[in-house]
Structure formats: structure tokens, C-alpha cells
Amino acid sequence: MNNQIPLDNFTNNTQDHIRNLLDFFKRTKEEQDARFAFLKQIEPQSRLAAVLVLLFEQNGRLCVLLTTRGKDLKVHGGQTSLPGGKIDEEDKGDIIATAYREAHEEVNLPRQSSQIHTLGILDLQPFHKLVVTPVVAILTDNAILDHLKHNEGEVDKIFSYPLEGFLDPALSAQTDELVEKGSKDWPYPEDYHHFWDPVIDALGGTSYRYHHFRSSASPITGFTADALIRAAEITFNRSPTYERFAHDQVRNFDEIFTAFEEHRKKEAGKADRQQ
Numbered sequence: 001m002n003n004q005i006p007l008d009n010f011t012n013n014t015q016d017h018i019r020n021l022l023d024f025f026k027r028t029k030e031e032q033d034a035r036f037a038f039l040k041q042i043e044p045q046s047r048l049a050a051v052l053v054l055l056f057e058q059n060g061r062l063c064v065l066l067t068t069r070g071k072d073l074k075v076h077g078g079q080t081s082l083p084g085g086k087i088d089e090e091d092k093g094d095i096i097a098t099a100y101r102e103a104h105e106e107v108n109l110p111r112q113s114s115q116i117h118t119l120g121i122l123d124l125q126p127f128h129k130l131v132v133t134p135v136v137a138i139l140t141d142n143a144i145l146d147h148l149k150h151n152e153g154e155v156d157k158i159f160s161y162p163l164e165g166f167l168d169p170a171l172s173a174q175t176d177e178l179v180e181k182g183s184k185d186w187p188y189p190e191d192y193h194h195f196w197d198p199v200i201d202a203l204g205g206t207s208y209r210y211h212h213f214r215s216s217a218s219p220i221t222g223f224t225a226d227a228l229i230r231a232a233e234i235t236f237n238r239s240p241t242y243e244r245f246a247h248d249q250v251r252n253f254d255e256i257f258t259a260f261e262e263h264r265k266k267e268a269g270k271a272d273r274q275q
Helices: 012-027 029-041 095-107 142-147 169-174 222-236 253-274
Strands: 048-058 061-069 084-086 116-121 125-127 130-139 155-162 193-196 210-213
Touching: 012 029, 012 061, 012 116, 012 130, 012 222, 029 116, 029 130, 048 095, 048 142, 048 222, 061 095, 061 222, 084 095, 095 116, 095 130, 095 155, 125 222, 125 253, 130 142, 130 222, 155 169, 210 222
Parallel strands: 048 130
Antiparallel strands: 048 061, 048 084, 061 155, 116 130, 125 130, 193 210
């Protein structure tokens, strides 16, 4: 982890917010080490994935880099996501390397740069059969953004969103251009934030709050929204203006992972019996 960040490159407010992140990752080093150790135990390793939460200052506020997946992709086509994907042999078991390799493949972000500083990893996220690691990094030279280009077929659009908008969705109005309200990308009655609480069988029949944030592309939802809400809570040291969780939502990683594993094994058993 490289925490020698030239804070003078940022406005005073952003400096304070970056310090919040640095303090958090310093305080939680033991927890992060435990997460890395846990990842080593996952078999097969192909179940591991990572996403990159790349933060940068734009017009005096911290923003996050996002993409819209290619609309013709079989899995989650057209959805907004963080750059990322599954671990590969060339990553040699390094989940942080996975995040940067995928970001390079998807948007041409340099895999190594003195202007990109890795801060740490957030709570692991079980996602169907995968365990996803959000890797947080800060960009100190926005000139790198000028050289980004989307990998055609895999990514349709590269855009940004104000990180604080995940705590106060009305701040998304500060983005360059939101999709039209009532359009296919924002059919909801609310102006900036919508949620619903489906019951998830894989989580033992409990509810999961599925957030939708209006953006300049398709809504920011699901795992991507969850990871960015958490990143924003840490960065700005406050809670969202809305209720983040459903009343019976499972919030502890161990409980979520156990529920997904039990469901995965149950489904595998059904498939075996049907053969």
C-alpha cells in the first residue's frame, strides 16, 4: 500500500476527506490482513474477483470512476459498474493486481503509476458464487483520465459520479448531465434515489435493500452501490440521509457468506440429483 500521497495537490476539504480514508485504513489494518488471509482460503481461486474504487478530485469534490458495461454482454449487459472482474493466473493470487489489471483492460488505466495510490480494501462482498474485493485508490494527477478509453464490446461508457452523492443523492444534480427522469434509465418517481427490498432466498429468506442512484448513464445499483455507500461513509465520516438497510437485512459478512455458501451447496446438490 502506498500512502505517501501529495495532499497539496488537492483542495483543503478534499485533503481532510483523504485523511479520513488514510486514518481508517491505518486503524483497520488487522481487519484487512484478516480479509487477505480469508481470500487465500477460498477454493477454487477462480471464485475471487476485485473491483477498483478509483477516487479523484474534480471541481473541488471527490468523484469515483465508473463504467457502463457493454450492452451486448451476456452477464449484466448495460449495467453501471466499477472497473473489475475475476482473478486471473497472471495475477499470481494478488487480488489488488486483479483490480488494476481489469481496469487496464476495460478503460486503459495504467496498471502501475506513481500518480495512483492504493489505500486499502473494503468489506468483502459475496456476489452469487464469487467473493468480490473492493480496492480503494486515489488518483493525484487527472491527466491520466485524458488517456482513458473504453474497451469496445466490454465497456460502452466511462463516466464519474460525486462520491458524496452516495450519502446525499441530491448532490448528484451537480454531475454534468443526468439521464432524463422517466426514461428507460430512470423510470422511478424519485428524483435521485430509489430503493426496493426484495426477499432473497440465498440470504435465508431475508430482505436486501437494492439501491438505485440516478447518474449520467444507467443507474448505480446493487453491489456497486453498496461498496460506494461504504466508501462514502468512511470518506466523509457520516451516515447517509436515507435508511441504508432493510429492517431484516443481514449485514455481517460472515453471515452473508455462510448463507450464500449454504445456498450454493444446496443448488449444487439439486443439480447433481437431476443428472
